[in-house]
Amino acid sequence: MSVDSVKRPPSGPRAELKRQAILRAARELFLREGFGVGMDSIAAEAGVSKVTVYNHFGSKEALFTSVITSALDEPLAGESSAALEGLADAGDLRAALVEAARTWVHAVRANHEVTALRNLVAAELHRFPELGEAWRHRGTEGHHPAVAGALRTLADQGRLVIPDLQVAVIQFYGLLVFPHVVFSSYGTQIDEDLTDRLITGGVDMFLAHYGTQST
Amino acid sequence: MSVDSVKRPPSGPRAELKRQAILRAARELFLREGFGVGMDSIAAEAGVSKVTVYNHFGSKEALFTSVITSALDEPLAGESSAALEGLADAGDLRAALVEAARTWVHAVRANHEVTALRNLVAAELHRFPELGEAWRHRGTEGHHPAVAGALRTLADQGRLVIPDLQVAVIQFYGLLVFPHVVFSSYGTQIDEDLTDRLITGGVDMFLAHYGTQST
DNA sequence: TCACTTGAACTCAACAGTTCAGTTCAGTGG
DNA sequence: CCACTGAACTGAACTGTTGAGTTCAAGTGA
Known part of the structure; x- marks a missing residue:
């Protein structure tokens, strides 16, 4: 059991696909429904488990931030x-x-x-x-x-x-x-x-x- | 027991004072904290019971609408x-x-x-x-x-x-x-x-x- | 007396975030 | 081609909190 409790975001080709799918879905739903949208809805829209969302982004606020900053580029x-x-x-x-x-x-x-x-x-x-x-x-x-x-x-x-x-x-x-x-x-x-x-x-x-x- | 279950908003001079106090408080808090502010906070800020707020406005959405439309004039x-x-x-x-x-x-x-x-x-x-x-x-x-x-x-x-x-x-x-x-x-x-x-x-x-x- | 108000306790639903036991799948070594 | 390994994923159930709206018994004031 490692003492290191820091959760690194998943990496690898498979993970990258999921990441993109989540970002796309989150962006669309945030736009359509505002920040109030539920994480369950976002996960469902992305065709992904809610746990995966949290493994990738850690929190709703972090996800929102990622959506915005990725759109900034x-x-x-x-x-x-x-x-x-x-x-x-x-x-x-x-x-x-x-x-x-x-x-x-x-x-x-x-x-x-x-x-x-x-x-x-x-x-x-x-x-x-x-x-x-x-x-x-x-x-x-x-x-x-x-x-x-x-x-x-x-x-x-x-x-x-x-x-x-x-x-x-x-x-x-x-x-x-x-x-x-x-x-x-x-x-x-x-x-x-x-x-x-x-x-x-x-x-x-x-x-x-x-x-x-x-x- | 009247069959009439419609809740009319309170009227009278004292009610009008409360109504104004609630509108003022709601406006201030909506501005400061956004729509997410709690009804309890608004009632407290207005120096009024939460029940009174609901007697006057019926719902949070109706209250918000009243705040905006009253500001429109x-x-x-x-x-x-x-x-x-x-x-x-x-x-x-x-x-x-x-x-x-x-x-x-x-x-x-x-x-x-x-x-x-x-x-x-x-x-x-x-x-x-x-x-x-x-x-x-x-x-x-x-x-x-x-x-x-x-x-x-x-x-x-x-x-x-x-x-x-x-x-x-x-x-x-x-x-x-x-x-x-x-x-x-x-x-x-x-x-x-x-x-x-x-x-x-x-x-x-x-x-x-x-x-x-x-x- | 009657309409209005109060406070406190309550219901109920939504929702962020977690846990866990089991599954997928891309490698890696044979 | 197969078996194994481990990281990533899943689904479902669970916790804990927050907040809207209600109920009620008791108070206030014209």
């Missing part, structure tokens, strides 16, 4: 910040901005799941304050640099005049992304047509204020 | 939409807009409580979908007409040129209000100084796009 960083990179070389800045914004907003809208997870984290802030912070880092502060960098570059090129970068970044979000975030937190969505008008209108407005003749 | 409709009325007569439109926005945003920021209640409703959307809808009505759609009306009036006066009113309204929100809503849902706040720059910068941007020379 996947999403929109790729396409959307890539779209921002190309801005500096674009001939037609307006068209390029519209295109970038379109990519970005569609990434946000397409991921029902990620947006819904954001709401879930917000809902459980009092139970998991550290998750709120983690999400804030990856989300807002994670993209700030990309947006800020793109805007600064354009300003350095003389194609934009931006006296207050911090404000400009938030305005960029406010015009393009926040409407979708806010509406989704009510459980509704902005329809396709209005989304499109918001994008072109937002870019127009942004350029009307910050653009120069060389735009 | 009170808030920012007054000052903020009043500030929008005066816009039509203003000489200096920019100054007037900044002033109106300042009033409005301060109303949103000052009411930690209302904003926090909004998050609470969003958190419990799956349990109370009808509350989400009610909040949306009083909140967003409740103010839309005021904002839309003010903007339309200014457009009719020829002081603004607004091709797409629906978009303009959302942009107005997006520049001025949404940043605060989004940040507060992360549990953070935008500081005083940045708030001010967002207001003036937002109005500038709005006017740069929609304003005319007669502005």
Whole structure:
């Protein structure tokens, strides 16, 4: 009998499959029912014994944390910040901005799941304050640099005049992304047509204020 | 023994006092601890017996609903939409807009409580979908007409040129209000100084796009 | 007198987490 | 190809707690 009472999580190929199945199920049920969902339901949905769930994750809170942090790695960083990179070389800045914004907003809208997870984290802030912070880092502060960098570059090129970068970044979000975030937190969505008008209108407005003749 | 088994809520002046005390306590505790708070705690905080709570509200869900709907009646409709009325007569439109926005945003920021209640409703959307809808009505759609009306009036006066009113309204929100809503849902706040720059910068941007020379 | 209130004890269900005896299955050595 | 081994898995029963809602006998106040 080993004195070592620490329960290591299972390893091996078989265990990894179960782990993924549990994460998938937990994510889906947390999204559908909130944190209040029972561990039995999650185990059942994953097609796995409850004991296995506990062997892997140790507690409900740990499972929730794993679901969130695993979701933190996947999403929109790729396409959307890539779209921002190309801005500096674009001939037609307006068209390029519209295109970038379109990519970005569609990434946000397409991921029902990620947006819904954001709401879930917000809902459980009092139970998991550290998750709120983690999400804030990856989300807002994670993209700030990309947006800020793109805007600064354009300003350095003389194609934009931006006296207050911090404000400009938030305005960029406010015009393009926040409407979708806010509406989704009510459980509704902005329809396709209005989304499109918001994008072109937002870019127009942004350029009307910050653009120069060389735009 | 009356066959009538329907429990009417208590009435009378003393009952009304208790009712208010319960609502106040419930609101405070729901805000501080979320929907998970125990009915015993609420009763204790209200200085009232648990039985009295149930005599008045019947169930926890009904109590929660009452807290929200009672909060729906009170808030920012007054000052903020009043500030929008005066816009039509203003000489200096920019100054007037900044002033109106300042009033409005301060109303949103000052009411930690209302904003926090909004998050609470969003958190419990799956349990109370009808509350989400009610909040949306009083909140967003409740103010839309005021904002839309003010903007339309200014457009009719020829002081603004607004091709797409629906978009303009959302942009107005997006520049001025949404940043605060989004940040507060992360549990953070935008500081005083940045708030001010967002207001003036937002109005500038709005006017740069929609304003005319007669502005 | 009558409606309202109280406190304390109670029921009942849900749910996190555990225990255990037995089963699956991927290797490993022969 | 087989037998054995051990880690991972299962299912079902169990513990312990928490919390919603109820009951009741007694109190309060217009």
